[in-house]
Amino acid sequence: MTEYRQVVEDEAYTKVLIIAATSAPGFAAELAETEAARAARPAVVSSFRDRFGFEQFVDEAGRLIEEIASEARSTSSSATSTP
Numbered sequence: 488m489t490e491y492r493q494v495v496e497d498e499a500y501t502k503v504l505i506i507a508a509t510s511a512p513g514f515a516a517e518l519a520e521t522e523a524a525r526a527a528r529p530a531v532v533s534s535f536r537d538r539f540g541f542e543q544f545v546d547e548a549g550r551l552i553e554e555i556a557s558e559a560r561s562t563s564s565s566a567t568s569t570p
Contacts, residue, residue: 494502534541 490506492504492506493500494504496502534544
């Protein structure tokens with residue numbers, strides 16, 4: 488909840504007082520989300536500038552993830568078949 492109140496000094500409107508009330512966990516989550524979005528922004532902007540390079544990155548990342556997952560499955564199945 489956010490409230491805005493006028494501050495009057497010497498019969499003149501001089502300032503705005505902003506009152507923000509929020510729960511600490513909700514605020515922390517919102518702040519973390521904002522910081523994550525801010526950190527990711529350069530990569531997103533760059534991807535719009537170089538679409539081909541971004542597509543190559545996504546393809547390579549997918550290939551690497553599949554390779555790691557395949558190795559993990561292989562290691563897992565050999566560990567379970569050992570007496």
